[in-house]
Amino acid sequence: MEKKKFYIETYGCQMNFSDSEIVVSVLKDNDFEITKDPKEAELIFINTCSIRDNAEQRVWKRLRELKSLKKKKPELRIGVIGCMAERLKQQLMEEEKAVDLIAGPDVYRHLPDLISMAEAGQKAANVLLSEEETYAEISPVRYASNQVTAFISIMRGCENFCAYCVVPFTRGKERSRNPETILKEATKLLEEGYREVTLLGQNVNSYHWEKGNGITGFPQLLEKIASINPLLRVRFATSHPKDISDQLLQVISKHENICNAIHLPVQSGSSRILKLMNRKYTREWYMDRIRTIKKYIPDCAISTDIISGFCTETEVDHKDTLSMMKWAEYDYAFMFKYSERPDTLAAKNLKDDVPEKVKSERLQEIIELQQQLSFESNKRDIDKVFKVLAESTSRRSKNHLSGRNSQNKVVVFPKLAYKPGDYVKVRITDCTPATLIGKAVDSDI
Numbered sequence: 001m002e003k004k005k006f007y008i009e010t011y012g013c014q015m016n017f018s019d020s021e022i023v024v025s026v027l028k029d030n031d032f033e034i035t036k037d038p039k040e041a042e043l044i045f046i047n048t049c050s051i052r053d054n055a056e057q058r059v060w061k062r063l064r065e066l067k068s069l070k071k072k073k074p075e076l077r078i079g080v081i082g083c084m085a086e087r088l089k090q091q092l093m094e095e096e097k098a099v100d101l102i103a104g105p106d107v108y109r110h111l112p113d114l115i116s117m118a119e120a121g122q123k124a125a126n127v128l129l130s131e132e133e134t135y136a137e138i139s140p141v142r143y144a145s146n147q148v149t150a151f152i153s154i155m156r157g158c159e160n161f162c163a164y165c166v167v168p169f170t171r172g173k174e175r176s177r178n179p180e181t182i183l184k185e186a187t188k189l190l191e192e193g194y195r196e197v198t199l200l201g202q203n204v205n206s207y208h209w210e211k212g213n214g215i216t217g218f219p220q221l222l223e224k225i226a227s228i229n230p231l232l233r234v235r236f237a238t239s240h241p242k243d244i245s246d247q248l249l250q251v252i253s254k255h256e257n258i259c260n261a262i263h264l265p266v267q268s269g270s271s272r273i274l275k276l277m278n279r280k281y282t283r284e285w286y287m288d289r290i291r292t293i294k295k296y297i298p299d300c301a302i303s304t305d306i307i308s309g310f311c312t313e314t315e316v317d318h319k320d321t322l323s324m325m326k327w328a329e330y331d332y333a334f335m336f337k338y339s340e341r342p343d344t345l346a347a348k349n350l351k352d353d354v355p356e357k358v359k360s361e362r363l364q365e366i367i368e369l370q371q372q373l374s375f376e377s378n379k380r381d382i383d384k385v386f387k388v389l390a391e392s393t394s395r396r397s398k399n400h401l402s403g404r405n406s407q408n409k410v411v412v413f414p415k416l417a418y419k420p421g422d423y424v425k426v427r428i429t430d431c432t433p434a435t436l437i438g439k440a441v442d443s444d445i
């Protein structure tokens with residue numbers, strides 16, 4: 001029997017990409033076949049994101065395009081899955097007549113049943129959130145992989161309730177995945193030739209698994225994964241500053257193959273705004289964490305997320321954010337304008353009172369400062385030698401490889417006889433604000 005072809009498109013964060021790999025696995029096990037060409041698909045899935053209004057707008061636009069595709073091809077079925085499905089089930093069904101199937105992030109095992117319902121002409125929707133589902137034993141299908149680096153989801157959900165954030169509502173309660181299944185997945189990836197795994201969770205530092213008397217916390221889990229094989233590099237994201245422990249930093253400094261890069265979203269440099277954001281730390285506390293990171297891991301790269309124009313933010317608060325950025329010398333940052341999300345604590349209790357124009361101006365200032373900081377950080381790396389994991393041929397030149405160093409910086413260097421998956425010692429000779437450029441020094445690492 002010919003297998004039905006499906007196409008999947010992913011918006012949003014790494015967690016969502018990781019979820020799409022689960023979806024592909026579930027469907028492949030049920031006699032569906034993935035295609036890279038939406039035109040030949042009988043089913044199209046859109047894995048959606050709700051984090052900011054513009055993320056949702058992009059999906060609405062895509063749905064309008066798909067609606068016209070469906071007019072030409074009425075047998076096409078369209079499924080909306082992920083965070084927006086969770087948040088807007090009713091609206092998606094009513095307003096977008098093109099949508100046949102809706103599935104929240106915790107029901108991907110039931111997709112085959114939902115597809116059968118949709119094919120029978122029924123409206124198929126399930127957005128139940130689970131307190132247990134971690135897709136622990138499902139082997140993700142790495143359908144868009146570079147064969148060198150992979151994500152492993154170690155926990156789901158979030159209970160931090162940062163005032164601006166929709167995630168606790170779209171992804172539900174926090175739950176950790178059985179560590180044995182995580183170890184198995186990492187070991188299998190190594191055997192298949194992968195050389196780097198990134199452990200993913202909304203807040204990896206609250207990873208917690210109990211069995212009998214044994215408790216596995218995040219430092220223990222990280223140590224177990226790092227001990228599989230020195231050839232397998234380990235990264236993780238994201239850490240909430242309130243939970244990043246000295247014990248974790250000790251584990252990172254002890255293992256060469258745990259990368260020296262920590263993503264530590266600050267969100268704002270003003271203690272007053274941090275309190276309104278319900279971040280549960282102050283500017284001083286955050287600075288202390290960075291000092292401690294540098295004490296244990298002097299060459300650790302630090303990256304961050306910043307929101308500009310949160311409710312009541314003044315020029316003084318904004319200056320605090322800029323001064324925090326300069327103090328921390330962030331190597332990299334994701335920077336956003338505040339976007340009010342329905343149901344969140346901020347939407348309920350605070351007024352979105354910073355004018356759009358002011359938000360944009362402040363964001364622009366933040367972006368320009370970060371560009372300088374990233375460039376300066378890269379310039380400081382000139383003449384240094386890094387161990388780089390080659391990932392792929394450079395997009396700009398087929399004679400160059402592109403990879404990353406432990407600090408997560410992109411490094412481009414002449415290919416010579418090296419190939420993706422090799423560790424290469426590279427001396428940095430030049431840089432741009434976004435990339436380090438260098439040459440291999442020898443191959444004895």
Ligand code: 5AD
Pocket residue numbers: 051052164165166265267305306307336337338339340341
């Ligand atoms: N508006 C703007 N940015 C947001 N983020 C989360 N929620 C919002 C929002 N409502 C940002 C935070 C978070 C990153 C993933 O997205 O900086 O760390």
Ligand code: SF4
Pocket residue numbers: 011012013014015016048049050051082083166167170171
């Ligand atoms: Fe990821 Fe958050 Fe977007 Fe959901 S809303 S896809 S958790 S970034």
